[in-house]
Amino acid sequence: MKLKQALAAVAALACMSGxxxxxxxxxxxxxxxxxxxxxxxSDPLKIDDxxxxxxxxxxxxxxxxxxSSDTFGLSLGYFITDHLATEVELGVPPKFELDGEGSLSAFGKLGSARLWSPALLFKYYFNKxxxxFHPYLGIGVTHVSFTDAKITNSNFIDSPALGGPTSVSTDSSWAPVFNVGFNYNFTKHWFAGFSVSYIPVSVIATLNTQKQTIIGVVSQKAEAKIHxxxxxxxxxxxxMF
Structure with missing residues (x-):
């Protein structure tokens, strides 16, 4: 009897640990x-005033x-039910380079900026x-904004499109996030996973220039809408805790 009880306890422990x-x-x-x-x-560069x-x-x-760009990421999540979880995704803001295209391609790199896009997701996990193995579908929202935006190409700054020292500002916006992925659980606590998200979002970069003209320095405001x-x-x- 004691042997049976011991074997049962070991089996229960094995099931629990596995x-x-x-x-x-x-x-x-x-x-x-x-x-x-x-x-x-993007839309064509436009001079506003x-x-x-x-x-x-x-x-x-x-x-x-x-x-494209890469960065370190972090997420925190909570299972509301056995299948539904809510998750916050964060990351070190990646640095992006802005390149000229079309008639601006001759300038190459125009400038750079850092992207902030924290996201709140709701995910539905399949399987027991x-x-x-747990595939999932998710949907959520992110707030997209840029910092440290600047024009770094002196040839572009001196071109007819700008024509003087230029500062850059960008708008911020909310956007939906569509997410699909999977997790694979190695133990009760440890797992690995992979996901792909799509974020349909556009931003407007405003370029404020002190333009050099034959009558002196005048202010100029231009904008570029980037999809x-x-x-x-x-x-x-x-x-998992």
């Missing part, structure tokens, strides 16, 4: 690597693009809580 629980009221944290791949395009007078002059054939629409991949490892 469980891959992902159930309601479970907190988790992940860390890993984000890769941002903008599916970008010169010396305070409306101009609204577009430069056909001009364009700008943004290269004790399964090892980012990035695909964001996240390779991660996580721990």
């Amino acid at each position: 469980a891959h629980a992902q159930s309601a009221n479970t907190f988790y944290v992940t860390t890993g690597w984000f890769h941002f791949s903008p599916q970008d395009g 010169v010396a305070g007078r409306p101009v609204n002059q577009a430069f056909p054939g001009t364009g700008t693009g943004i290269n 809580p004790e399964a090892q 980012l629409n990035p695909l964001v991949t996240y390779l991660k490892v996580g721990y």
Whole structure:
């Protein structure tokens, strides 16, 4: 009898240690690597006003693009039910380079900026809580903004489009996030995963120039609307509490 009881206890312990629980009221944290791949395009560069007078002059054939970037990521999540979780995704703001396209491609790199895009997601996980493999679908929202935006190409600064020292500011906006991915549980606590998110978002960069003219220095305001629409991949490892 004692041997049977001991064997039963060992079996129960083995089941417990081998469980891959992902159930309601479970907190988790992940860390890993984000890769941002903008599916970008832009409207032509447009001069809004010169010396305070409306101009609204577009430069056909001009364009700008943004290269891809990588950064360290972190997320914090909570399972509301066995299948529904809410998660906050954060990352070190990645640096993007702004490249000239169309007639501006001769300038190459025009400038740079850092992207902030914290996201709140709701994810639905498939399969039973004790399964090892958990695919999921998610939807959420992010707030997109840029800091440290600047024009660094002196040839572009001196070109007819600008013609003097230029500062850059960008707007910020909310955007939806569409997410798909999976987790694979190695133990009750440790797991790894991979996800892909799509964020349909555009930003407007405003260029304020002190333009050198034959009558002296005048202020000029121009803008460029950039369609980012990035695909964001996240390779991660996580721990459930």
